[in-house]
Amino acid sequence: MADHKPLSSKLPHALTLPPKWLSLYGNFITTHQSSVTQIESALRSLTYIIPGRFRDAELASESLHSSIQLLSMYHDTLLTRAISKLPGMPKHQSPHNRYTKFWIQKSKFYRRVATLLSIVQYTELLWEMTAKRKGERIRWRVVVVLEVVKAICRLFLLKITNLRPLVTPALPEREVIAEEEPVPEIEDEEAQLEAELEGRSPSPQRKEYRMKRTGLSLPDIPNPGDISSYLLSKVLTADDIKAPSALLNKVSGSAQLAEVLHIIQPVVYAIAMSRSRDKKDWQPWLLGLSIEYAARQLRKDGLRTTPLEKEQWNKRGWAMGWWAMRGAFYENVTKGFLHSTSQRLPGLISGVLDDYLYLWDGYYFSTSSN
Numbered sequence: 001m002a003d004h005k006p007l008s009s010k011l012p013h014a015l016t017l018p019p020k021w022l023s024l025y026g027n028f029i030t031t032h033q034s035s036v037t038q039i040e041s042a043l044r045s046l047t048y049i050i051p052g053r054f055r056d057a058e059l060a061s062e063s064l065h066s067s068i069q070l071l072s073m074y075h076d077t078l079l080t081r082a083i084s085k086l087p088g089m090p091k092h093q094s095p096h097n098r099y100t101k102f103w104i105q106k107s108k109f110y111r112r113v114a115t116l117l118s119i120v121q122y123t124e125l126l127w128e129m130t131a132k133r134k135g136e137r138i139r140w141r142v143v144v145v146l147e148v149v150k151a152i153c154r155l156f157l158l159k160i161t162n163l164r165p166l167v168t169p170a171l172p173e174r175e176v177i178a179e180e181e182p183v184p185e186i187e188d189e190e191a192q193l194e195a196e197l198e199g200r201s202p203s204p205q206r207k208e209y210r211m212k213r214t215g216l217s218l219p220d221i222p223n224p225g226d227i228s229s230y231l232l233s234k235v236l237t238a239d240d241i242k243a244p245s246a247l248l249n250k251v252s253g254s255a256q257l258a259e260v261l262h263i264i265q266p267v268v269y270a271i272a273m274s275r276s277r278d279k280k281d282w283q284p285w286l287l288g289l290s291i292e293y294a295a296r297q298l299r300k301d302g303l304r305t306t307p308l309e310k311e312q313w314n315k316r317g318w319a320m321g322w323w324a325m326r327g328a329f330y331e332n333v334t335k336g337f338l339h340s341t342s343q344r345l346p347g348l349i350s351g352v353l354d355d356y357l358y359l360w361d362g363y364y365f366s367t368s369s370n
Helices: 007-031 033-049 055-084 095-106 108-132 136-160 185-197 224-233 254-275 282-300 307-325 327-344 347-362
Strands: none
Touching: 007 033, 007 055, 033 055, 055 108, 095 108, 095 307, 108 136, 136 254, 254 282, 282 307, 282 327, 307 327, 327 347
16 A cells, blocks of 8 residues: 555645745846846836737736736846845946945835835835725825825935935846856867967957866956956946945935925825816925925035935936826826827827827826926
């Protein structure tokens, strides 16, 4: 007779399988980063090309897009952990990543709040689409609740970082891990020997030299015509040696008020839009834009900006361009221009633009920049 093991003896083994699978999956992602990134980009581009081509499948399209974004965020977490285990510091680490990694390592609460904020941002349009099927009233309730949740997360981040300006995104961005490639020493020697026999000069080979005793590798010799760029890449700047927390200055006075206004502005605008019965009413649009403009004016003289602050300042400036796609300005100005332009474009381009017009006409979060 076959030996049947009791169910209780199989449970411990079954419980160890998911961690093993996750570990194998994590190793695959870290060792095939370039391939995974290409696949993510291809899938993300596909969802951009057909955002609403099938009106009844808008939920499926947005679900796919949100799933890709959430999966990419998980991959970023795996790659960040892998980089943290590498010996030494990454050669080129952006100030944004240095700053966000510092707070993630220092505060578990920052990591949880930043993760929640990112998840809400990636899924907010999907929530709005789902709520709209139950009526406009439910839809606007969901929109306001999501804006309130994001505002609370940002206020927590402002508090955790000791009143330092918010950064976008709140989590570190993906960094490149150098994938190991075998050094074709035999092939290189054969190629050089063949070139000598044919009487031509062998092509220069850039090989990695690995020391036998220590196992450490020496860097490649730079191109003689590009010595300056090579040396500049090895020079440390002031921001490279500055403490991560010092990459952003603390806000105080009018700058602190400006940061709070920037955080609560989407909530005020969403509430005003939910109470407005006419899409062409200018009052909500003027109210939201006025708060955002006041925040920018108050903050201008409130800080001695660092490079990271200038970068975030420029992002917020470009984000203000989305006000041309919102509320009364879109309904009274932009919408007519885009619809008339769509009729004059070739069929394929016109079809893609019409899909986006379908989203811009009917959904609040399709033009949200916060």
